[in-house]
Amino acid sequence: MTVLGCGFISQAKNVIDTAAILGDFADRLGKSAQMTYTAKYQVTGGETVTLVQQPPNAAFLSEKGRFVFTAEHMIICGEESGKTACQRSPNNSPDVDAASAGFVAGITGPGFVTPELALGMVAAAALVPGAKVDSSSKQIAGENSLCAKVTGLDAAASPGDTDVLKDFTVCVTEIGILASFSGTLTTGEQGAIELTEYSTAVDTKAFEVPAGATVTDVATLQK
Helix, strand or coil: CHHHHHHHHHHHHHHHHHHHHHHHHHHHHHHHHHCCEEEEEEECCCCEEEEEEECCEEEEEECCEEEEECCCEEEEEEEECCEEEEEEEECCCCCCCHHHHHHHHHHHCCCCCCHHHHHHHHHHHCCCCCCEEEEEEEEECCEEEEEEEEECHHHHCCCCCCCCEEEEEEEEECCCCEEEEEEEECCCCEEEEEEEEEECCCCHHHHCCCCCCEEEECCCCCC
């Protein structure tokens, strides 16, 4: 009983300590949802993705096209036969949510991690009993950033689960901007993004259909 009791207390303390550290990261990331900024990220594979945000508006821009989220519309644009073609649909969601993740991934590639997704992973990791976290600090794109390396996440996987996140490292700037995120699946597959430029300036044209593009109004966006 004594041994079991000590083991339980130790495990509980580990969960509490992990939750406390990751709670700071969640608080930081939570601030970014209300901030106006432009951030450029380098993604695994060499892709550059630009996130432009002016709440409630957000735009994700890459060489493949753009996904735009505003209070009135959601817009997705890509190249068709050498020309830019866009779909535009009414928006009934107050925030860029899980339902929009597929459209973001279609433009940015599957390796890109949005601040909302990073926040969700941090919150989930704080509840994993086997998780361990080490914190550090570094400068990324000239911004002082706090980093956390989280390991042991696969301890929460169920038998037979595949493509489970084994570990990740997240860095967040002092003001709450996602500075970097890298993760490893149990399959060994890895992905990462890192901030390369940050500015509080915003080009509002990012939230519009590009000049010269054709627009098709639809009830629901199609991937």
